[in-house]
Amino acid sequence: MKRIPLLLCALLAAGAALGQTARTVLGPYLQEVTSDGFTVVWTTDRDAVAWVEVAPDDSTHFYAAPRPRHYDSHLGRHRISRLHRVRVEGLRPGQRCRYRIVQQAALDDRGKTRLGEVSGMDVYRRNPYPAATLDPSRPQTDFWVVNDIHGRDSLLRLLLGDAARERPDFICLNGDMTSSMESEEQLARGYLTTLSRLLSPAGIPLFFVRGNHEARGSFADRFCDYFPSPTGLPYYTFRQGPVFFVVLDGGEDKPDEDLAYGGLAAYDAYRQQQAEWLRGVIRSDAFRTAPYRIVLMHMLPADGRSWHGEQQIGRLFVPLLNGANIDLMLSGHYHRYGLYEPGTRGTDFPVLVNSNSDRLCVSAAADGIRVRVIDPAGKALHEHLFAPRKAAR
Ligand SMILES: [Fe+2]
Numbered sequence: 001m002k003r004i005p006l007l008l009c010a011l012l013a014a015g016a017a018l019g020q021t022a023r024t025v026l027g028p029y030l031q032e033v034t035s036d037g038f039t040v041v042w043t044t045d046r047d048a049v050a051w052v053e054v055a056p057d058d059s060t061h062f063y064a065a066p067r068p069r070h071y072d073s074h075l076g077r078h079r080i081s082r083l084h085r086v087r088v089e090g091l092r093p094g095q096r097c098r099y100r101i102v103q104q105a106a107l108d109d110r111g112k113t114r115l116g117e118v119s120g121m122d123v124y125r126r127n128p129y130p131a132a133t134l135d136p137s138r139p140q141t142d143f144w145v146v147n148d149i150h151g152r153d154s155l156l157r158l159l160l161g162d163a164a165r166e167r168p169d170f171i172c173l174n175g176d177m178t179s180s181m182e183s184e185e186q187l188a189r190g191y192l193t194t195l196s197r198l199l200s201p202a203g204i205p206l207f208f209v210r211g212n213h214e215a216r217g218s219f220a221d222r223f224c225d226y227f228p229s230p231t232g233l234p235y236y237t238f239r240q241g242p243v244f245f246v247v248l249d250g251g252e253d254k255p256d257e258d259l260a261y262g263g264l265a266a267y268d269a270y271r272q273q274q275a276e277w278l279r280g281v282i283r284s285d286a287f288r289t290a291p292y293r294i295v296l297m298h299m300l301p302a303d304g305r306s307w308h309g310e311q312q313i314g315r316l317f318v319p320l321l322n323g324a325n326i327d328l329m330l331s332g333h334y335h336r337y338g339l340y341e342p343g344t345r346g347t348d349f350p351v352l353v354n355s356n357s358d359r360l361c362v363s364a365a366a367d368g369i370r371v372r373v374i375d376p377a378g379k380a381l382h383e384h385l386f387a388p389r390k391a392a393r
Helices: 003-019 153-160 184-202 220-226 267-283 285-289 308-316
Strands: 024-031 037-056 069-071 081-089 096-109 112-120 129-132 141-146 170-173 206-208 236-240 243-248 292-297 328-331 338-340 351-353 359-365 368-374 380-386
Touching (some): 024 096, 024 184, 024 206, 037 129, 069 081, 081 096, 129 184, 141 153, 170 184, 184 220, 236 285, 243 285, 267 308, 328 368
Parallel strands (some): 141 170, 170 206
Antiparallel strands (some): 024 037, 037 069, 037 081, 096 112, 096 129, 141 359, 236 243
């Protein structure tokens, strides 16, 4: 008779302990990588305080010394949230390190916050994850591009299955990764869990280019929460190796007044605002002095049959980009491969459009920008070498 209450007590104790632990649901994945830092993003199944512990990239065990903690803090307090974005900065260009994520459940105890159990990545049986800052002094950069996945997680696994072995510097998600943004669970199921599992153990970061389908759905306003950038906006720049990258957000494809947007669209003004920002970028020394300039944008400049969004891109962005020594624009949106030579889209630079089922493997080095289009079976479908533009003049 006495054994039943004891068993019950043990089960209740285990349940209480379980209830005080925040478990990782999504991630971690690397965002907002710059030459002096990076941001680690992940989510937990309940509110928690979270931090990242960082160790140097050396032969010491993670447990060899106390590792500095970097918290997700806001207004002087450690943030309590299910979504965790921890910025690690103050690093050198090209600096490598190792990290683990840690979280502590935040419990509501009659109006006061009490912190529960600490849990995090296992760095005893498994290696901590690597991370590295960008390095503008490197003579070469290699990166991959996928786009228009529309939640086809199984395709993504085929396209990026070799990433950990081949180690591109980063993966560019060039828009429309799902058909709309509806919830964290939908993003996780559609692509983010797969990206985290394939890329984070190898320290490969993501650079997200917002597509028109990321502008749709009840979760669309959360885009920058899950994909932070150096500007805090979906348009931003970064430099890796010899390339200065300009990430643009083309917005929606139809007119703002279209029935599809339910009165919520304001993309004309958004693109105008972005054009003013782009004008400043093009004047900057960092842009002008880089050996190469690549524009990453989901939609591309208009031709005669284009919808409103592409026409606006042609009117607002192209006059600024022409004459600015752009070497290449990489786009998606059409779900089919295409190479548009200078002049065919009103641009003085080539525009390469990736299909919705292949990946681009891009390598920029002294001899030019080499782009290979690789299908899910690993077969090369197209290959181009864009010669250094400045040298050609
Ligand atoms: Fe699209």
